[in-house]
Amino acid sequence: MDALFALPWYQLLLKSRGMMQEVMLGYSDSNKDGGYLTSQWELYQAEKRLVKSFEQVGVKLRLFHGRGGSVGRGGGPSFEAIMAQ
Numbered sequence: 001m002d003a004l005f006a007l008p009w010y011q012l013l014l015k016s017r018g019m020m021q022e023v024m025l026g027y028s029d030s031n032k033d034g035g036y037l038t039s040q041w042e043l044y045q046a047e048k049r050l051v052k053s054f055e056q057v058g059v060k061l062r063l064f065h066g067r068g069g070s071v072g073r074g075g076g077p078s079f080e081a082i083m084a085q
Contacts, residue, residue, distance in 0.1 A: 024064040
């Protein structure tokens with residue numbers, strides 16, 4: 001994000017959108033690769049880094065949590081999926 005924010009043309013785009021950038025945090029691959037606990041921890045760490053980066057450049061951050069698909073791929077609440085069985 002820091003490299004993207006440094007581009008003059010991207011600064012113009014941000015200004016046209018009220019200095020707002022949306023970022024999707026994905027769950028499927030991170031959950032598949034390292035398991036649920038690891039993926040949640042790494043996503044939390046990524047959020048902290050994003051917040052810091054955005055604050056430094058004065059851009060508003062909107063997070064979109066991409067939690068779709070099956071539980072095995074990180075989607076939806078596990079309890080509800082298990083109870084649906």
